[in-house]
Amino acid sequence: MQHLRKEKLKQSNLYATGAERVPWSFGAARPIYSYVLRAIGTFCVSVVTAFADPARSNLSPTSIFAPASTPAQSIFDLSRLVLMVTAAIFVVVFSLLAYAVVKFRKRRASDGREPAQVYGSTQVELAWTVIPILIVVVLFLAAARVIASIQNAVHPSNAIEVTVIGHQFWWEYRYPSLKVVTANELHIPVSDPAHPTPTFLTLLSADTDHSFWVPRLAGKTDLIPNHPNGMWMDPYKTGLYLGQCAQYCGTQHAKMLLRVYVQTHDEFDRWIQEQSRPAKASDTVSEGQKIFERTACINCHAVAGTVANGRFGPDLTHLMSRDTIASGAAPNTPENLRRWIQDPSVIKPGSKMPAMGLSDPDLDAVTQYLETLR
Numbered sequence: 001m002q003h004l005r006k007e008k009l010k011q012s013n014l015y016a017t018g019a020e021r022v023p024w025s026f027g028a029a030r031p032i033y034s035y036v037l038r039a040i041g042t043f044c045v046s047v048v049t050a051f052a053d054p055a056r057s058n059l060s061p062t063s064i065f066a067p068a069s070t071p072a073q074s075i076f077d078l079s080r081l082v083l084m085v086t087a088a089i090f091v092v093v094f095s096l097l098a099y100a101v102v103k104f105r106k107r108r109a110s111d112g113r114e115p116a117q118v119y120g121s122t123q124v125e126l127a128w129t130v131i132p133i134l135i136v137v138v139l140f141l142a143a144a145r146v147i148a149s150i151q152n153a154v155h156p157s158n159a160i161e162v163t164v165i166g167h168q169f170w171w172e173y174r175y176p177s178l179k180v181v182t183a184n185e186l187h188i189p190v191s192d193p194a195h196p197t198p199t200f201l202t203l204l205s206a207d208t209d210h211s212f213w214v215p216r217l218a219g220k221t222d223l224i225p226n227h228p229n230g231m232w233m234d235p236y237k238t239g240l241y242l243g244q245c246a247q248y249c250g251t252q253h254a255k256m257l258l259r260v261y262v263q264t265h266d267e268f269d270r271w272i273q274e275q276s277r278p279a280k281a282s283d284t285v286s287e288g289q290k291i292f293e294r295t296a297c298i299n300c301h302a303v304a305g306t307v308a309n310g311r312f313g314p315d316l317t318h319l320m321s322r323d324t325i326a327s328g329a330a331p332n333t334p335e336n337l338r339r340w341i342q343d344p345s346v347i348k349p350g351s352k353m354p355a356m357g358l359s360d361p362d363l364d365a366v367t368q369y370l371e372t373l374r
């Protein structure tokens with residue numbers, strides 16, 4: 001228990017720093033059974049906590065047992081039903097098994113004769129065919145109901161629309177009607193159940209399959225090239241919700257983390273206002289900006305209001321408004337920013353941004369310039 005609790009603390013790190021603290025990474029190599037045991041242990045602890053603690057306060061920030069939005073709540077209720085039914089089956093089957101093993105074990109005094117041989121029993125066979133069929137039908141209907149209720153949800157006119165584009169290995173977020181483009185940190189308003197303001201996501205991919213999964217907010221949905229998918233969420237509570245790309249998409253899939261900031265309406269409106277402005281122009285173009293605009297940086301990155309309009313990498317117009325860089329792989333500090341520009345593979349080996357080979361003074365100047373992008 002102690003061990004598991006410590007593990008959970010480790011997992012609840014909000015983001016990784018450097019190579020070693022990605023949520024769900026297990027650190028040093030261990031024998032494979034220890035992962036399996038830990039997975040089973042963590043799962044059991046989560047189940048027990050979910051049932052025992054209605055506030056579900058001490059679960060990890062990515063737990064499916066702590067839903068904070070309607071789709072996640074429906075899925076949680078369904079999984080609770082499935083878990084209860086399967087737990088009952090487990091108890092019945094294993095009790096019968098244990099009873100048979102003990103009752104009919106080989107005894108010292110046994111005379112070696114075969115027990116009575118029974119050939120078929122219509123009642124028993126009917127029972128063990130009909131009952132499982134009924135159970136499967138009930139589970140099927142319950143699941144179909146939840147799927148339909150999520151997929152057919154009405155789309156109110158005041159819903160926030162966001163287009164999510166999965167890239168190897170980062171997330172692009174576009175708010176088409178609000179004229180905002182950002183990356184990696186999704187901001188959405190909280191939704192009061194009395195006056196819901198849900199957010200509807202259109203899921204696209206620029207390259208390969210990805211999957212958007214923030215367990216506390218909604219189910220898992222894939223981003224498939226040339227096949228737009230959709231999902232929605234209406235978080236009840238403000239806060240930061242975490243997740244991760246849930247479909248293997250290449251080497252850095254594990255560092256393609258999801259961060260959803262659920263804000264009050266005022267905070268959200270302010271954020272939108274700030275994000276829809278172009279980059280703050282200074283009177284003198286700084287040395288760093290000159291280097292940035294002379295280098296291939298602008299082929300891949302956009303900074304609104306400047307010549308930089310590349311779309312291959314994240315939009316950098318308001319880079320400093322983000323808490324992390326590289327899709328949650330590292331906190332957004334000047335040191336990490338410099339390390340990243342010098343050689344992205346130090347933070348994220350296999351990332352699609354090349355090391356640009358800048359000299360030290362140029363590196364400092366570019367970092368300084370990026371730090372002005374608020």
Ligand code: HEC
Binds near residue numbers: 168298312324340366
């Ligand atoms: C070939 C395209 C390409 C070039 C050239 C390039 N980048 Fe990038 N850059 C990317 C990609 C792709 C990412 C996202 C990497 C990831 O998170 O996996 C990225 C990420 C970044 C980030 C982190 C952004 C965030 O919000 O997470 C910064 C900062 C950055 N680049 C700065 C630069 C600078 C400065 C240069 C020029 C010296 C440069 N890039 C050149 C493609 C490029």
Ligand SMILES: [Cu+2]
Binds near residue numbers: 168246
């Ligand atoms: Cu991915």
